[in-house]
Amino acid sequence: MRDRLAEIHDRAAQAVDPDAWHYLSRGAADGLSVSEAEAAWAHWRLRPRVLRDVSRVDTSVELFGSWATPIGVAPTAFHGLLTAEGEVATAAAAQRVGAPMVLSSRSTRLIEDVAAQIDGPWWFQVYLMRDRSITDRLIERAAAAGASAMVLTGDTPYVGYRAPNPAAARPIPLTAEQSLVNVADYLPDDGSDPWESIDQRPDQTLADIDRIARIADLPVIVKGVLRGDDALACLDAGAEGVWVSNHGGRQLDRALPTAVALPEVVRAVGGAAPVLADGGIRSGLDALTALALGAQAVFAGRPVMWGLAADGVDGATEVLGGLTDELRHVMGLAGVNSLAALERSLVAPA
Ligand SMILES: Cc1cc2nc3c(=O)[nH]c(=O)nc-3n(C[C@H](O)[C@H](O)[C@H](O)COP(=O)(O)O)c2cc1C
Numbered sequence: 001m002r003d004r005l006a007e008i009h010d011r012a013a014q015a016v017d018p019d020a021w022h023y024l025s026r027g028a029a030d031g032l033s034v035s036e037a038e039a040a041w042a043h044w045r046l047r048p049r050v051l052r053d054v055s056r057v058d059t060s061v062e063l064f065g066s067w068a069t070p071i072g073v074a075p076t077a078f079h080g081l082l083t084a085e086g087e088v089a090t091a092a093a094a095q096r097v098g099a100p101m102v103l104s105s106r107s108t109r110l111i112e113d114v115a116a117q118i119d120g121p122w123w124f125q126v127y128l129m130r131d132r133s134i135t136d137r138l139i140e141r142a143a144a145a146g147a148s149a150m151v152l153t154g155d156t157p158y159v160g161y162r163a164p165n166p167a168a169a170r171p172i173p174l175t176a177e178q179s180l181v182n183v184a185d186y187l188p189d190d191g192s193d194p195w196e197s198i199d200q201r202p203d204q205t206l207a208d209i210d211r212i213a214r215i216a217d218l219p220v221i222v223k224g225v226l227r228g229d230d231a232l233a234c235l236d237a238g239a240e241g242v243w244v245s246n247h248g249g250r251q252l253d254r255a256l257p258t259a260v261a262l263p264e265v266v267r268a269v270g271g272a273a274p275v276l277a278d279g280g281i282r283s284g285l286d287a288l289t290a291l292a293l294g295a296q297a298v299f300a301g302r303p304v305m306w307g308l309a310a311d312g313v314d315g316a317t318e319v320l321g322g323l324t325d326e327l328r329h330v331m332g333l334a335g336v337n338s339l340a341a342l343e344r345s346l347v348a349p350a
């Protein structure tokens with residue numbers, strides 16, 4: 001998958017506007033966390049079992065829904081930058097593969113149009129916006145359109161500093177119509193700045209977990225957790241899952257890589273709730289490592305965006321399907337034929 005992904009990455013880089021490419025690629029500050037994320041998975045080694053029947057290897061998983069694969073679509077903003085159909089294309093790819101799809105609060109297509117592509121559940125990512133009532137309406141609409149969980153992103157009280165593209169003439173090439181598609185009806189018409197009311201809300205707290213769970217009447221997963229004690233604080237506050245992530249290295253630079261933070265979070269949670277993970281997942285081996293370390297599912301951010309940019313629905317399908325095929329292959333080689341048979345003893349530090 002690595003060579004296929006490299007090829008898709010290069011085609012995507014040619015296909016999209018340079019400012020859009022910079023937006024999706026860059027990390028925060030010095031870019032340490034973004035460059036470290038991928039390499040960190042390879043600091044683990046596998047301890048395979050022999051002579052297990054792997055003639056059938058089952059990658060299906062139950063997690064706030066039933067999925068054919070534990071490799072899902074991480075919530076990422078503005079798919080309209082990558083392909084004309086935007087998030088509608090992403091959802092169609094997730095549907096084809098049976099992968100969990102998380103729709104970003106910052107999508108460029110209507111929540112209802114994205115949901116219509118998926119024959120079953122999907123999850124909605126929540127950003128708390130300055131005007132809380134706008135967030136609340138998005139949550140209600142997502143729940144009405146078939147979301148089965150809310151993913152509250154906790155690591156983005158405001159957007160991290162990312163160096164601008166030195167060659168950029170302008171900000172990312174997105175029309176106001178695209179960026180405001182889900183919120184246009186709720187914006188003030190008193191002449192005030194429309195972007196102000198949908199900006200990130202820095203005063204978010206653990207109490208927002210329960211608030212969102214009540215509005216949606218759905219389980220809340222907190223995304224961006226990097227510490228065991230924080231995972232427990234989120235669960236105490238009503239979360240039903242935690243998602244280990246450093247936001248693809250785009251928020252706090254030098255934040256721990258997921259491959260380092262995941263074991264601590266899994267140990268602290270102790271099976272009380274599912275633990276999910278993202279960051280630098282680029283192969284079936286990366287996914288296998290994360291799942292053996294105790295994640296119930298893993299998510300790809302940029303690779304799905306590369307697929308969309310390179311080849312629309314087919315490209316995103318190739319990425320999700322290719323990662324899943326490779327996961328199935330390496331599970332068999334490790335002597336495991338189901339996700340339930342994956343356990344911590346299959347991995348050791350290098
Ligand atoms: C261009 C871009 C936009 C993103 N937008 C969001 C977002 O809207 N909400 C969110 O919770 N995370 C967002 N993320 C973070 C991803 O959900 C995920 O944590 C990260 O991309 C995973 O790392 P990976 O890109 O190495 O797979 C974004 C990431 C990228 C690259």
Ligand SMILES: O=C(O)C(=O)c1ccccc1
Nearest residue numbers: 077106156159200247250
């Ligand atoms: O760019 C991002 O990583 C992100 O999460 C975001 C935050 C606010 C608006 C758009 C994207």
